[in-house]
Amino acid sequence: MSDGSADDPVGGGAVRFRSTRAPGGSATDLDAALLRGLADDGGLFLPERVPRLPGDWRDAGDLAELGARVLAPWLGESERAAAELLGDALAIPVPLRPLSDRRWLVELFHGPTLSFKDFGARVMARLTARALARREGRATVLVATSGDTGSAVADGFAGQPGLEVVLLYPEGKVSPVQERQLIAEREGVRAFAVRGAFDDCQRMVKAAFRDPDLRELGLTSANSINVGRLLPQSLYYLWAARQLEVEAGEGRPARFVVPSGNLGNLTAGVLAERMGLPVEGWLAAHNANDYFPEFLAARRGAFDYRGTVATLSNAMDVGAPSNFERLHALLDDALPGRIDGASVDDAATLARMARTEREEGLQVCPHTAVGLEALARWRAASGGVDVPALVLATAHPAKFPEAVRRATGRDPEPAPALEALKSAPTRVEPLEPTAEALRAVLLA
Numbered sequence: 001m002s003d004g005s006a007d008d009p010v011g012g013g014a015v016r017f018r019s020t021r022a023p024g025g026s027a028t029d030l031d032a033a034l035l036r037g038l039a040d041d042g043g044l045f046l047p048e049r050v051p052r053l054p055g056d057w058r059d060a061g062d063l064a065e066l067g068a069r070v071l072a073p074w075l076g077e078s079e080r081a082a083a084e085l086l087g088d089a090l091a092i093p094v095p096l097r098p099l100s101d102r103r104w105l106v107e108l109f110h111g112p113t114l115s116f117k118d119f120g121a122r123v124m125a126r127l128t129a130r131a132l133a134r135r136e137g138r139a140t141v142l143v144a145t146s147g148d149t150g151s152a153v154a155d156g157f158a159g160q161p162g163l164e165v166v167l168l169y170p171e172g173k174v175s176p177v178q179e180r181q182l183i184a185e186r187e188g189v190r191a192f193a194v195r196g197a198f199d200d201c202q203r204m205v206k207a208a209f210r211d212p213d214l215r216e217l218g219l220t221s222a223n224s225i226n227v228g229r230l231l232p233q234s235l236y237y238l239w240a241a242r243q244l245e246v247e248a249g250e251g252r253p254a255r256f257v258v259p260s261g262n263l264g265n266l267t268a269g270v271l272a273e274r275m276g277l278p279v280e281g282w283l284a285a286h287n288a289n290d291y292f293p294e295f296l297a298a299r300r301g302a303f304d305y306r307g308t309v310a311t312l313s314n315a316m317d318v319g320a321p322s323n324f325e326r327l328h329a330l331l332d333d334a335l336p337g338r339i340d341g342a343s344v345d346d347a348a349t350l351a352r353m354a355r356t357e358r359e360e361g362l363q364v365c366p367h368t369a370v371g372l373e374a375l376a377r378w379r380a381a382s383g384g385v386d387v388p389a390l391v392l393a394t395a396h397p398a399k400f401p402e403a404v405r406r407a408t409g410r411d412p413e414p415a416p417a418l419e420a421l422k423s424a425p426t427r428v429e430p431l432e433p434t435a436e437a438l439r440a441v442l443l444a
C-alpha cells in the first residue's frame with residue numbers, strides 16, 4: 001500500500017488488494033478478496049492504495065449517504081450505484097450520546113441484532129451477493145459462533161440471492177438472549193445446536209473448509225478478517241467525527257476509544273484515518289485478554305500470543321487478535337505512537353457499569369464499560385482531560401442482562417428488537433460434534 005500523501009484522490013478504477021505477507025506481490029480485486037477471505041499465502045488482504053475522502057464528505061445527511069460517497073471509489077462504482085447497492089444495509093442510525101466531561105458515546109447498537117457487527121455483516125452480504133452474481137456462483141457461509149457475529153451474519157445474509165448460511169453454536173453454552181437471536185427463523189439460514197463446546201464447532205468448520213467433497217458448495221466464512229466487513233466499519237468513525245464537529249460544535253479532533261478483541265473495529269478506524277479523517281489518537285480498550293496493550297507497552301513481541309481467558313465482555317475474549325497482522329502492516333513503524341492501550345478486568349468493568357448508571361443515568365454493556373474505564377485511566381495517566389473523546393458503544397446493554405443485573409442490581413431497559421424475537425418463530429436442529437455429521441447436513 002502507498003503512503004497517505006501519495007494516494008490517488010479521484011480513483012482510477014476500483015481499489016485492489018494485496019496480502020500482508022507479500023507487499024510487493026500481485027494484487028487481486030475486491031470480489032476475489034471478499035470470496036477468499038484470506039490470501040493464498042495465509043496473509044490478510046490490505047488495500048493497494050487508500051482513496052482520499054471526497055472534499056464534501058461532511059455534507060452527507062446520514063450514514064448511508066456518507067457510505068455511498070466514501071465507498072464508491074473502493075467499489076469502482078458511481079456514487080449512485082454505490083447508494084443503490086448499500087443504501088438499505090447502512091440505514092441504521094448512529095446517534096452520539098453526550099456524557100459529562102467531553103465524552104460522547106457512539107451508539108453502534110441500533111441495527112437488527114444490536115451490535116456493531118450488523119454494519120459489517122449487512123454490507124458484506126450485499127457485496128458478496130454482487131460478486132457471486134457476476135460469476136453466476138453460489139456460496140454457503142459457514143460460521144461457528146459464540147457471540148454477536150453469528151446473529152449479525154444470519155440476519156445480514158438472510159435472503160441474499162445465491163447465498164445460504166449455516167450457523168454452528170455450542171448447545172447450552174450461549175446465553176438465552178444470544179440463542180434466541182441465533183435461532184430466529186430466517187430465509188436461507190440453518191442453525192445447528194452442536195452437542196459440544198465452541199472449540200468443537202470451530203474444529204468442524206475448519207475440517208469442512210479442507211474437505212474436498214464440499215468444495216462445490218463454495219464454502220466461505222464471514223469472520224472479521226474479511227475486507228467486506230472492514231470497509232463499512234470505517235464509515236461510522238467518519239460519521240461520529242462529523243456529528244461531533246457539526247452538531248456538538250467541537251473544533252478539535254477526538255480520541256477514539258475502541259473496545260477491542262480481534263481488532264477488526266480498530267483497524268477499520270485506522271483505515272478511516274488513512275483516508276484523511278483527522279484523529280487525535282486511538283485507545284484500544286481490552287478486557288483481561290491483554291495481548292495488544294502488552295504489545296504496545298513493548299512487553300510482548302509481535303505475534304507472541306497467549307491463551308484466551310473468559311470475561312464478562314465475552315465478545316472481546318480473544319487471545320490472538322486475528323486483525324493484528326493487518327493493523328501492524330497498516331501502521332508499520334508509526335503504530336506505538338498513534339495508539340494507546342489498556343486492559344480492564346471484570347471487577348473494574350462492573351464498577352464502571354455501576355458508576356455510569358449512577359453518574360450519567362445510563363446503562364451500558366460490559367464492552368462499552370471497558371472502553372469508558374480505559375478512557376478514565378488514559379486521561380488520568382496522560383493528562384488529556386481536554387481532549388474530546390468518542391467512545392464506541394459496541395452493543396446494547398439488553399444483550400447482556402446478567403452483567404447489567406450484577407453491576408447495577410436492575411434489569412436492563414428492554415430493547416424492542418429483542419422483545420419482538422421472544423414471539424418470533426425459531427428453527428434449530430441438533431448436531432453431533434463431528435466433521436462427518438456436519439458434512440452430512442451440508443451435502444443433504
Ligand SMILES: *Cc1c(COP(=O)(O)O)cnc(C)c1O
Pocket residue numbers: 115116117147148149224259260261262263264265266315316367394395
Ligand atoms: C466483536 C465485538 C467487539 C470486539 O470487536 P473487534 O473488532 O473483534 O475488536 C467488541 N464489542 C462487541 C459488543 C462485539 O460484538
